[in-house]
Amino acid sequence: xxxxxxxxxxxxxxxxxxxxxxxxxxxxxxxxxxxxxxxxxxxxxxxxxxxxxxxxxxxxxxxxxxxxxxxxxxxxxxxxxxxxxxxxxxxxxxxxxxxxxxxxxxxxxxxxxxxxxxxxxxxxxxxxxxxxxxxxxxxxxxxxxxxxxxxxxxxxxxxxxxxxxxxxxxxxxxxxxxxxxxxxxxxxxxxxxxxxxxxxxxxxxxxxxxxxxxxxxxxxxxxxxxxxxxxxxxxxxxxxxxxxxxxxxxxxxxxxxxxxxxxxxxxxxxxxxxxxxxxxxxxxxxxxxxxxxxxxxxxxxxxxxxxxxxxxxxxxxxxxxxxxxxxxxxxxxxxxxxxxxxxxxxxxxxxxxxxxxxxxxxxxxxxxxxxxxxxxxxxxxxxxxxxxxxxxxxxxxxxxxxxxxxxxxxxxxxxxxxxxxxxxxxxxxxxxxxxxxxxxxxxxxxxxxxxx
Numbered sequence: 001x002x003x004x005x006x007x008x009x010x011x012x013x014x015x016x017x018x019x020x021x022x023x024x025x026x027x028x029x030x031x032x033x034x035x036x037x038x039x040x041x042x043x044x045x046x047x048x049x050x051x052x053x054x055x056x057x058x059x060x061x062x063x064x065x066x067x068x069x070x071x072x073x074x075x076x077x078x079x080x081x082x083x084x085x086x087x088x089x090x091x092x093x094x095x096x097x098x099x100x101x102x103x104x105x106x107x108x109x110x111x112x113x114x115x116x117x118x119x120x121x122x123x124x125x126x127x128x129x130x131x132x133x134x135x136x137x138x139x140x141x142x143x144x145x146x147x148x149x150x151x152x153x154x155x156x157x158x159x160x161x162x163x164x165x166x167x168x169x170x171x172x173x174x175x176x177x178x179x180x181x182x183x184x185x186x187x188x189x190x191x192x193x194x195x196x197x198x199x200x201x202x203x204x205x206x207x208x209x210x211x212x213x214x215x216x217x218x219x220x221x222x223x224x225x226x227x228x229x230x231x232x233x234x235x236x237x238x239x240x241x242x243x244x245x246x247x248x249x250x251x252x253x254x255x256x257x258x259x260x261x262x263x264x265x266x267x268x269x270x271x272x273x274x275x276x277x278x279x280x281x282x283x284x285x286x287x288x289x290x291x292x293x294x295x296x297x298x299x300x301x302x303x304x305x306x307x308x309x310x311x312x313x314x315x316x317x318x319x320x321x322x323x324x325x326x327x328x329x330x331x332x333x334x335x336x337x338x339x340x341x342x343x344x345x346x347x348x349x350x351x352x353x354x355x356x357x358x359x360x361x362x363x364x365x366x367x368x369x370x371x372x373x374x375x376x377x378x379x380x381x382x383x384x385x386x387x388x389x390x391x392x393x394x395x396x397x398x399x400x401x402x403x404x405x406x407x408x409x410x411x412x413x414x415x416x417x418x419x420x421x422x423x424x425x426x427x428x429x430x431x432x433x434x435x436x437x438x439x440x441x442x443x444x445x446x447x448x449x450x451x452x
Contacts, residue, residue, distance in 0.1 A: 039073055043060075043139065044199050044206060047132050056132055058112055059116075059135075112135075114150075115158050117159065120192055130195050130197075133198075133202070134192075137184055144184075145173070149188065183196070285326055288304070290303060291342075293318060296315055297317055298317045298320055314338075314340060317338075319332040319361055321363045322365060323385070327342060328340065328342060328365075330363060330365055335357070336350070336351070337353065337371060338350060339385070349387070350384075350385065353390065355375065357375050360374055360404070360421070362374055369386070370383070374403075374406065378396065378404070379392050380407050400423060402420075403420075415434025417441075430443075430452050
């Protein structure tokens with residue numbers, strides 16, 4: 001883009017250093033100018049125009065900025081993708097390194113040039129115009145100091161520097177205006193939410209400095225305190241402010257009223273002689289609904305109502321369990337796992353379990369859409385909640401275990417809790433299975449453990 005052409009192109013670079021020539025880290029002369037600050041202003045103006053058209057460059061670097069013989073600043077290679085660089089290409093001249101690209105439209109890939117890449121680009125995240133603002137800061141810093149803001153022996157080292165380190169601010173020339181120093185700090189913020197919001201603000205800051213809006217700020221004669229000391233001071237100040245805010249909030253907040261203990265019972269329509277065990281009742285994840293088996297069919301009752309409604313077509317239902325969002329209820333019917341919407345509708349088969357279910361059966365519906373279950377006659381199994389192949393995820397320990405009962409999953413998918421039944425008489429156990437390892441949580445002699 002040409003900043004001085006009829007606004008169908010634009011861009012630039014800039015410097016307040018005494019030198020009239022900017023050399024990139026590779027040593028190549030990029031341009032000569034008696035007014036280098038105008039070049040910086042032109043780059044900002046070019047990017048501003050591109051952003052107004054909804055275009056993000058994503059690969060701004062010295063190699064993509066040129067000055068014509070007429071003195072026009074051009075920013076090249078808008079959105080162009082080049083070869084994929086590998087770590088084997090250990091070229092220390094990273095300002096000339098190729099654009100890293102897998103696919104510009106696929107999330108999770110790296111697009112850009114290492115030394116001028118924003119932290120979100122380096123992490124393979126989606127980017128917006130703030131990535132260009134970060135790259136502009138890198139180019140401006142290099143123009144002022146002759147040194148790249150982020151350096152490393154390899155592409156990987158340079159990406160690590162972008163993510164973890166800050167530029168050497170002490171390298172800025174003594175006559176650099178404070179407005180430009182502040183602009184650099186805002187452009188090179190690691191967190192895009194704290195970064196300069198619009199490249200047009202950079203153009204305004206450069207214009208302000210160009211027209212003598214403030215005098216240059218000399219480099220401080222006394223060295224700044226070590227970074228560790230500065231961090232400790234910031235941390236101490238933050239703790240004091242947080243403590244003051246907390247105490248103030250406590251002082252102003254009204255005392256919460258003491259909540260009375262509440263007790264209630266739920267009468268289920270149980271016929272004479274019928275037994276309802278713990279496998280026949282299930283509370284929804286939000287605590288607002290109850291699913292239970294009555295007359296061999298599923299019923300759902302909102303706890304805000306005295307009335308329950310039958311889920312038609314669930315004859316033979318046993319062992320209800322809820323989906324994480326409370327929109328569906330799963331259950332066992334003979335040798336099948338099935339599911340049905342809590343508002344009613346057609347019951348659907350999830351899977352068929354050869355051999356069926358016995359007294360130790362139990363199932364839980366995980367947040368990532370799996371159903372983990374025990375049959376009472378084997379290990380721990382799982383199946384996709386929409387149906388599919390049944391897989392054994394925790395097999396029995398041969399010769400010592402007979403079967404597993406009552407499985408449940410820990411929050412966040414961190415493991416399974418279950419009760420193993422042993423082949424010989426002995427301790428009744430409760431076991432946690434996580435990260436491929438088993439951990440015995442409880443062993444009780446002469447007792448039978450249920451429902452962990």
